[in-house]
Amino acid sequence: MIELTNVSKTFGGTVKAVNNLTMTVNNGEIFGFLGPNGAGKTTTIKLITGILNADSGDIRINGLDIRKNTIEAKRQFGYVPDDPNIFLRLKGVEYINFLADVYNVPASERKARIEDLANRFGMTDALGDQIQTYSHGMRQKIVLMGALIHDPSVWILDEPMTGLDPKSSFILKEMMREHADSGKTVFFSTHVLDVAERICDRVAVINKGNVLFCGKIDEMKDLFKKDASLESMFLELTEDEK
Numbered sequence: 001m002i003e004l005t006n007v008s009k010t011f012g013g014t015v016k017a018v019n020n021l022t023m024t025v026n027n028g029e030i031f032g033f034l035g036p037n038g039a040g041k042t043t044t045i046k047l048i049t050g051i052l053n054a055d056s057g058d059i060r061i062n063g064l065d066i067r068k069n070t071i072e073a074k075r076q077f078g079y080v081p082d083d084p085n086i087f088l089r090l091k092g093v094e095y096i097n098f099l100a101d102v103y104n105v106p107a108s109e110r111k112a113r114i115e116d117l118a119n120r121f122g123m124t125d126a127l128g129d130q131i132q133t134y135s136h137g138m139r140q141k142i143v144l145m146g147a148l149i150h151d152p153s154v155w156i157l158d159e160p161m162t163g164l165d166p167k168s169s170f171i172l173k174e175m176m177r178e179h180a181d182s183g184k185t186v187f188f189s190t191h192v193l194d195v196a197e198r199i200c201d202r203v204a205v206i207n208k209g210n211v212l213f214c215g216k217i218d219e220m221k222d223l224f225k226k227d228a229s230l231e232s233m234f235l236e237l238t239e240d241e242k
Helices: 041-048 070-074 092-102 107-121 136-148 166-181 193-199 217-221 230-239
Strands: 002-010 016-025 029-034 056-061 077-080 154-158 185-189 202-207 210-215
Touching (some): 016 041, 016 210, 029 041, 056 070, 092 107, 092 136, 107 136, 136 166, 166 193, 202 217, 210 217, 210 230, 217 230
Parallel strands (some): 029 185, 029 202, 077 154
Antiparallel strands (some): 002 016, 002 056, 202 210
């Protein structure tokens, strides 16, 4: 579970990148975080993960305050950033093992987890190569594998399907559904609205740091035409904020 209460963040001025955001992402759901470029999505995710500190408000991961119980809170989640260009000189398997060491994944479990993730994402033959030789899609896969190696209960994914081939994107969506159905949490941002409409249990729409809607897509449709698509509702919501 992810809980944000009255969270705000301002950069170099008076305009808030995140403005008094209150939102709960429950166990057992896939939660989509939607918004145009510059809306505050990535800033919010960096606040949740502790990369940035909020100016005000509280953030809890599985009940743990990200500022007061930083290490323990960070052990609760796996995080995939919007840019997979990290540790490029490491081999894929070295990167995975490095993160497994960080999260104290036992040797008895590590090998099986690496093999399972590599098989799912079609990366088995590439693990011995340096990450700098990978395509963008392969880098995205290895970052996903690193984020999931410690089997976190909370997944925090920033545009996780960018660069993935159709098969890998399908597999990731299946994994997200499996994870949520097991009673755990998936929070992800995306620009691909048809994906959000198909797989999300709830969504939030953010623009200019303000959450304009948070709830089920069917609840959003009650505010618009019953047969409206998520795309049309999203455009109407964000258009009003210009």
